[in-house]
Amino acid sequence: MLVVLMGPPGAGKGTQAEKITKEFALLHISTGDILRAAVKEKTPLGIKAKEYMDRGALVPDELIINIMKDRLAKPDCAGGALLDGFPRTVEQAEALENVLTDLNMELDAVINVDVSADELIDRLTGRRVCRSCGTTYHLKFNPPRVRSICDHCSGGLYQRSDDTVDTVKERLEVYGKQTLPLIEYYQRKNLYFAVDGSRPIDEVFEDISAYLQERKEE
Ligand code: AP5
Ligand code: MG
Ligand code: ZN
Numbered sequence: 001m002l003v004v005l006m007g008p009p010g011a012g013k014g015t016q017a018e019k020i021t022k023e024f025a026l027l028h029i030s031t032g033d034i035l036r037a038a039v040k041e042k043t044p045l046g047i048k049a050k051e052y053m054d055r056g057a058l059v060p061d062e063l064i065i066n067i068m069k070d071r072l073a074k075p076d077c078a079g080g081a082l083l084d085g086f087p088r089t090v091e092q093a094e095a096l097e098n099v100l101t102d103l104n105m106e107l108d109a110v111i112n113v114d115v116s117a118d119e120l121i122d123r124l125t126g127r128r129v130c131r132s133c134g135t136t137y138h139l140k141f142n143p144p145r146v147r148s149i150c151d152h153c154s155g156g157l158y159q160r161s162d163d164t165v166d167t168v169k170e171r172l173e174v175y176g177k178q179t180l181p182l183i184e185y186y187q188r189k190n191l192y193f194a195v196d197g198s199r200p201i202d203e204v205f206e207d208i209s210a211y212l213q214e215r216k217e218e
Contacts, residue, residue, distance in 0.1 A: 001026060001080040001216055002105060004087070004191075006182065007113035009171040010124040011197045012204060014136050016113060017084045019205045024212060027076055030084035031064055033134070034071070036160075053162055056170030058088060058178055065095040072099055088179045093186075109215050110186040111208055113197035117172055124168045128157040142201065 001024060005013050014030065021028040035053060038046030045063065052059045068086055071077070087093040100106060115123070126139040128148070132155030137144050144150060148157050162171065186192040195207045 004110040010120040011113040011115045027081040031086040056167040110191045112194045115197040130155045
């Protein structure tokens with residue numbers, strides 16, 4: 001099964017992806033995570049991407065499309081994957097379609113986690129991430145058992161550099177302009193499923209899980 005998980009910054013894509021990939025045995029491919037790893041290692045891609053990410057802008061389509069072309073061609077994707085945060089523009093969606101045709105693969109579902117802007121600002125500014133294993137927490141909504149320490153691996157938690165109020169506002173604006181048109185694009189293809197992401201994490205997951213189970217049995 002090949003699934004796209006979309007939604008505004010902070011909607012809970014990463015949080016839901018962790019659960020979905022476990023339940024449906026899918027590979028989790030997050031363009032945000034790939035880019036952050038490149039930034040950390042200071043690769044040529046990372047150096048280029050950092051300047052866009054730091055100001056809340058999208059990294060140019062061409063760079064992202066090339067990354068995903070290579071990633072999807074790897075044999076581990078054949079067992080199914082969840083694409084978290086890609087595509088994010090209509091141009092990326094069209095490129096994805098071409099790549100999948102070449103690879104003889106097909107999209108099964110596009111899930112949009114929908115949350116209002118006010119709530120997103122709270123979610124993002126309160127987010128903390130484990131430095132070692134990447135698990136995501138929230139100071140209020142999903143706190144670790146011990147403050148600043150990961151429940152799973154005892155790693156230290158940090159705040160993403162793009163989770164400041166100003167950058168979050170810019171990311172939300174960019175989402176509205178560049179990513180929102182994708183909803184109509186996928187509605188037209190009958191792949192689109194929206195879930196109300198303002199509810200507790202487990203309730204959101206239940207809806208997504210029921211929907212994917214249906215698609216899987218089709
Ligand atoms: P990316 O890393 O994808 O960031 P994003 O889209 O802004 O989304 P986030 O990761 O911030 O949020 P999320 O939806 O995963 O939420 P999470 O589960 O963490 O991209 C970063 C940057 O990389 C982009 O700005 C861009 O520059 C670049 N980039 C990436 N992909 C690109 C592409 N395809 N094209 C071009 N550029 C690209 O949850 C957020 C918080 O809320 C957490 O604290 C969590 O614990 C909490 N939470 C989650 N669910 C709930 C709930 N139901 N109730 C209460 N709290 C919740
Ligand atoms: Mg994420
Ligand atoms: Zn950890």
